[in-house]
Amino acid sequence: MNLETLDTAIRPALFEYLLRLGDDALILGHRLSEWCGHGPYLEEDIALANLALDCLGHAEALLTLAGQVEGEGRTADDLAFLRDAYEFRNAQMVELPRGDFAFTIVRQFLFATYACLLYEALQQSVFEPLAGIAAKALKEMRYHLRHSREWIRCLGDGTEESHRRTQNALDELWMYTGELFEVDDTLQTLTQAHIAPDMTALYSAWNAQVMTTLQEATLTVPENPPYMATGGRRGHHTEHLGYLLAEMQFLQRAYPGAKW
Amino acid sequence: MENGLRLWEVFVQSRTGKPHEHVGSVRASHAEMALQHARDVYARRGPVVSIWVVPTEAIYATQPGDEGPFFDPADTKPYRHPLFYKVPHGVKNI
Amino acid sequence: MGNEAKLLETFQKRINAGEKIEPRDWMPERYRRQLIRMMSQHAHSEIVGMLPEGNWITRAPNLRRKMALLAKVQDEAGHGLYLYSATETLGVDRYQLIQDLLEGRAKYSNIFNYPTLTWADVGVIGWFVDGAAIVNQTMLAKTSYGPYARAMIRICKEEAFHKRQGYEICVTLARGTPEQRRMLQDAINRWWWPTLMMFGPPDDQSPNSAELLRWKVKRKTNDELRQHFINITVPQVLALGMTIPDPELRYDEKTGNWLIGPIDWDEFWRVIRGHGPCNRERLRARRKAHEEGAWVREAVQAYARKRQQRAAQPVAAISQE
Numbered sequence: 001m002n003l004e005t006l007d008t009a010i011r012p013a014l015f016e017y018l019l020r021l022g023d024d025a026l027i028l029g030h031r032l033s034e035w036c037g038h039g040p041y042l043e044e045d046i047a048l049a050n051l052a053l054d055c056l057g058h059a060e061a062l063l064t065l066a067g068q069v070e071g072e073g074r075t076a077d078d079l080a081f082l083r084d085a086y087e088f089r090n091a092q093m094v095e096l097p098r099g100d101f102a103f104t105i106v107r108q109f110l111f112a113t114y115a116c117l118l119y120e121a122l123q124q125s126v127f128e129p130l131a132g133i134a135a136k137a138l139k140e141m142r143y144h145l146r147h148s149r150e151w152i153r154c155l156g157d158g159t160e161e162s163h164r165r166t167q168n169a170l171d172e173l174w175m176y177t178g179e180l181f182e183v184d185d186t187l188q189t190l191t192q193a194h195i196a197p198d199m200t201a202l203y204s205a206w207n208a209q210v211m212t213t214l215q216e217a218t219l220t221v222p223e224n225p226p227y228m229a230t231g232g233r234r235g236h237h238t239e240h241l242g243y244l245l246a247e248m249q250f251l252q253r254a255y256p257g258a259k260w
Numbered sequence: 261m262e263n264g265l266r267l268w269e270v271f272v273q274s275r276t277g278k279p280h281e282h283v284g285s286v287r288a289s290h291a292e293m294a295l296q297h298a299r300d301v302y303a304r305r306g307p308v309v310s311i312w313v314v315p316t317e318a319i320y321a322t323q324p325g326d327e328g329p330f331f332d333p334a335d336t337k338p339y340r341h342p343l344f345y346k347v348p349h350g351v352k353n354i
Numbered sequence: 355m356g357n358e359a360k361l362l363e364t365f366q367k368r369i370n371a372g373e374k375i376e377p378r379d380w381m382p383e384r385y386r387r388q389l390i391r392m393m394s395q396h397a398h399s400e401i402v403g404m405l406p407e408g409n410w411i412t413r414a415p416n417l418r419r420k421m422a423l424l425a426k427v428q429d430e431a432g433h434g435l436y437l438y439s440a441t442e443t444l445g446v447d448r449y450q451l452i453q454d455l456l457e458g459r460a461k462y463s464n465i466f467n468y469p470t471l472t473w474a475d476v477g478v479i480g481w482f483v484d485g486a487a488i489v490n491q492t493m494l495a496k497t498s499y500g501p502y503a504r505a506m507i508r509i510c511k512e513e514a515f516h517k518r519q520g521y522e523i524c525v526t527l528a529r530g531t532p533e534q535r536r537m538l539q540d541a542i543n544r545w546w547w548p549t550l551m552m553f554g555p556p557d558d559q560s561p562n563s564a565e566l567l568r569w570k571v572k573r574k575t576n577d578e579l580r581q582h583f584i585n586i587t588v589p590q591v592l593a594l595g596m597t598i599p600d601p602e603l604r605y606d607e608k609t610g611n612w613l614i615g616p617i618d619w620d621e622f623w624r625v626i627r628g629h630g631p632c633n634r635e636r637l638r639a640r641r642k643a644h645e646e647g648a649w650v651r652e653a654v655q656a657y658a659r660k661r662q663q664r665a666a667q668p669v670a671a672i673s674q675e
Contacts, residue, residue, distance in 0.1 A: 040646065
C-alpha cells in the first residue's frame with residue numbers, strides 16, 4: 001500500500017499516527033539539540049548533536065509523509081512551526097526539559113529501546129512509505145540504544161553521585177513510559193489494517209530489555225507507580241511544551257509568510 | 261590530572277580492502293566509550309567501514325634518532341625491488 | 355650550546371626544504387611553545403565559537419536550517435577536538451589547556467565576544483567569520499608542523515559547507531521582505547569590522563609574525579590575509595545589494611585591492627583582553643558546562659576502574675584455589 005492506493009477512510013487515523021511518530025522525533029531532537037555546546041566533555045557534546053540530528057531527520061521524513069497523507073498541502077515545516085501545543089501529538093516524555101546529563105541519558109535509553117522495537121516492527125507495515133522510513137530510522141536508533149545503554153551502565157554503576165542522579169531521573173521519568181504503549185481507537189484501526197504493530201507484544205519486549213539493562217546498571221524501577229502520565233497523544237501536554245514551541249516557532253510566528 | 265580521561269589513537273578504514281589510517285585521538289574512560297566517541301567524532305561524514313581505537317601509551321614507536329639504523333639499510337638492498345632483475349626483451353608476464 | 359646551534363641549523367634547513375616537523379623530532383623550545391599557544395588558541399576559538407551560533411539552534415526558522423546549523427556548530431566542536439588532539443602531540447594535556455581557558459589565562463578569537471541578535475547574524479557569521487577562518491586555515495593547512503597541518507586539512511574539507519550555508523541564508527534574506535533586508539544590513543554593519551580584526555594586529559604591531567614566518571608556521575602576514583579576505587568579500591556584499599559600513603571604502607585600480615578606512619584597534623585590544631560585550635558570558639557558559647560535566651567524567655572513570663577490577667577478579671580466584 002502506498003500514497004496512491006491508500007484507503008481514504010484510513011487517512012485521518014494514519015495522519016494522526018504519523019504526527020505522533022513525527023512529533024516524538026521532532027521534540028526529542030529539539031531537546032537533544034539544546035545540549036550543543038554544553039555537553040559534559042567535547043566528545044560527548046559531539047555525540048549528543050549526532051543524536052539530535054538523527055531525530056530531526058526522522059521528524060522531517062515522518063512529518064513530510066504526514067502532510068502527504070493529510071493531502072492538504074502542508075509541509076513538514078508547516079506542521080512543525082505552525083501548530084500550537086494542543087495540536088502536537090508527541091508523548092509527554094520527550095517534551096520534558098533536558099535536565100542534567102543523567103536525565104537526558106535515561107530518557108534516551110527508555111525512548112531508544114521503544115523506538116528500536118517500534119521501527120523494527122514498522123518495517124513490516126503494509127504502508128510502504130512508512131516501512132521505508134522505519135528501516136532507515138532503525139539503523140540510527142540502534143546506535144542511540146548502544147550509546148545510551150553504555151552510558152546508563154556507566155552512570156548507574158559509576159560513583160555514588162552518578163548513581164543517585166540516574167536513579168532520580170529514572171524515578172521521575174518512569175511515569176511517562178506508559179504513554180508510549182497506549183492503545184486507542186486510532187491505533188486499533190491501524191493495527192487491524194497492518195499499518196501499525198501490536199503494542200502489547202512491543203511492551204513486553206521493551207519491558208524485558210529495559211529491566212535487563214537497568215539491573216546491570218544497578219538501578220531499580222519504581223514499584224507500583226501511583227500514576228502514569230497520559231494525554232500527549234490527544235494534545236494534552238505539560239507546560240513545558242508551550243515554552244519549547246515559543247522558542248522554536250519564534251521566527252515563523254513573528255514574520256508570517258516570510259521565507260528563510 | 262583531574263578528570264583526565266585516557267587518550268586513545270583512532271584509526272579509520274574508509275573501504276574494505278583499504279588500510280586503516282590514523283586520523284587523530286579521543287579522550288575516553290574505556291574501550292567501548294572510546295570506540296563510540298571515535299565513531300561520533302571521526303565518522304560523521306562517511307564513508308567509514310571500520311574503526312580501531314588504541315590506548316596511546318600502548319604504541320611503541322621508533323625515535324627520530326633511530327632513523328639511520330632503522331631505515332637506511334633498506335636503501336642498500338636493491339634486490340628487494342623487481343627492477344633489480346633483468347629479463348630478456350620480448351618476454352612478458354614475468 | 356654548539357650542539358644546540360647545530361640542531362637549530364638542521365631544523366631550519368628542513369623547514370626551508372619544505373619538510374614537515376613531526377612530534378618526536380627535535381624542535382626549538384620556542385617553536386614548540388609558539389605552536390602550543392597558536393594551536394590551543396585556535397582550539398579554544400572553535401569551542402567558544404560554538405556559543406554565539408549555538409544560541410540559534412533552538413530558534414532556527416525551519417527544519418533544513420535547524421539541521422544545517424546544528425551540524426555546523428557540531429563541526430566546530432569536532433574541529434576544536436582535532437586541534438586539541440594535535441596540540442596534545444606537543445606534550446601538553448587537553449585538560450590543562452581547557453583549565454587555562456576557563457581560568458581566563460588563554461586567549462581566543464575576538465569575534466566570539468560579540469552577541470548574535472537576530473537570525474541574520476547566523477547567516478553573516480557563516481559568511482564573514484567562517485569566510486575569514488577559511489582564508490586563515492587554507493594557509494595553515496601548509497604549516498610546517500605535521501599534526502597541525504593534518505588537522506587543518508581535515509578541517510578545511512569539512513568547513514567547505516559552512517560558508518555556503520551562511521551565504522545562502524543571507525541571499526534568502528536579501529531576496530526577502532523589507533524587514534529581512536534591514537535585518538541583514540544591520541548584521542553586516544555589526545560584523546564587518548570585528549571580522550576584519552580577526553586576522554590580528556597589523557604587521558608592524560605583530561610581534562610573533564617574523565618568527566612564525568621563518569619557521570613556516572604561518573605563510574602569509576596578517577595584513578596580506580586581511581586584504582585577501584576584503585577583496586573576495588566586498589563584491590559578495592555588493593552583489594546582494596547591501597552596503598559596507600565604511601565611508602572610506604574604495605577600489606584601487608592600480609593594485610586591484612579594495613582599500614578600507616582605519617580599523618579601531620583599541621576595540622580589538624579591549625575585546626582580546628576580556629572586555630568585549632560577551633567575554634564574561636562566554637566563559638561563564640563554558641565553565642558551567644565543564645563544572646556540570648565533572649560528575650559525569652568522574653562516573654565513567656569509576657565505572658572503567660570497576661570493570662577492570664571485575665575482569666581481574668576471576669584470575670585472582672583461580673590462583674587462590
